Amino acid sequence: MLITKSLTAFGSYCLFMRRVFYVPDKWKVFFNRTIFEINKLGVDSIPLVMVISIFIGAVIAIQMQLNISSPLIPSYSVGLATRDIVLLEFSNSILCLILAGKVGSNIASEIGTMRVTEQIDALEIMGINSCNYLVLPKVVGFVLFMPVLVAFCIATSLFGGFAVALFTDIITVSRYVYGLQAMFQEWYVWYGIIKSVFFAFIISSVSSYFGYYVKGGALDVGKASTNAVVNSSILILLLDVVLTKLLLQ
């Protein structure tokens, strides 16, 4: 039963995405809407990303020091471990799980409200492909801007760890900075960015799908918003395993 339901939903999602990926009716309108979505979904998320990242970066540095304090392990390992955790997992998977809550619920509730207030019907009556008009700019805008959010996340997380080194005596600044530079692998940055692009696609498209097919009223918009976040998060975690296996081995 669950499998049938999941397959039906997947089929419906594929048909929905087929309507999304059409050539826009008016390129100028599409570009304007994409810029608007980049601003709304991406730029507006920067403060949240920075606040979370700086604290998580600090916490990772403190926990690394507490857990790996051993005479056998060099002290610069704190910086190294903080960097690798941030690059490999926090700046992409965890960040996207957080953004699934913020951006995903925003998209699902916005499109869901448009559905229940007949705004989507109004677009369809005008002869506009509403999936393409509403969803494509969100998907393109969020996917394009996600690497920028990842970059902000990496920078502020590492700065959080740096602040711990600077303001506490847990680790010296020089050891922390040395650790950040030690055994650096550039691929880890690309790995994080590649993953985040896939996750951005999942968040924007899955949330749009749940919002688009809302039936009912305000209560159903809320349910759709919750479903969008839950399903996006599960898909992100599943894809995280697959991409990690593919990209790191």
Next chain:
Amino acid sequence: MIEVKNVTKSFDGKTILHNVSATFETGKTNLIIGQSGSGKTVLMKSVVGLVKPEEGEILFDGRDLLKMDSSQIKSLREEIGMLFQGSALFDSETVLGNVMFPLMMFTKMSPGEIKDRAQFCLERVNLKGADKKYPSEISGGMQKRVAIARAIALNPKYLFCDEPNSGLDPKTSILIDELLSDITHEYNITTVINTHDMNSVLGIGENIIFIKNGQREWVGDMKEIYKTSNEALNEFVFATDLFQKVKKYVIANERPIP
């Protein structure tokens, strides 16, 4: 002219429309009336193509909607304006932006021409000075007028209105009715209005289709409705004491209430 022939539509095994036929005439205000749940909204949504009937024909000046491919449907929809029950204005756009929207999407007019046309449409519905306001900042009646301005922006051949008076006070309802009637005659549009507002029925109903339990029960105009012997229609239209008195007055004096 729009001709609906033998349209049948079911949802989850329950038949909502049974073999409904109707003609919506050009240059007239065509009203679909009926109790809640009678199928009038499904009929309107079938006619505009938001719902696909299982059987029947829907002819827009001879062109069958149900036999059109997607590009033909798209071009037909450029000839259609629709006023939704809740106005369906775009929240993120201003009043002017809402009216400019279809012009931006479907015409090759310059930005200046688009703005002029949108302002003309807003003036036509007696809305001046609200250009920069957002839909949430204006009253329900004004929202309806903006929606009408948006619907007529592309000079549609067909105008559909789903319960245009719902949620409005009687005075504003009459203004909206008058506006729809004036626009219909001025631009020679085929206007189809879905309503259960008796003021609209008796005020602007030039061609009235009464739907009951998914079937066409009666067809006539606002003069004939006073003399109908159809029991269901009488119960529906003249349900209140006020409308009973109106009916008696009209029959006794053989003229509508001034």
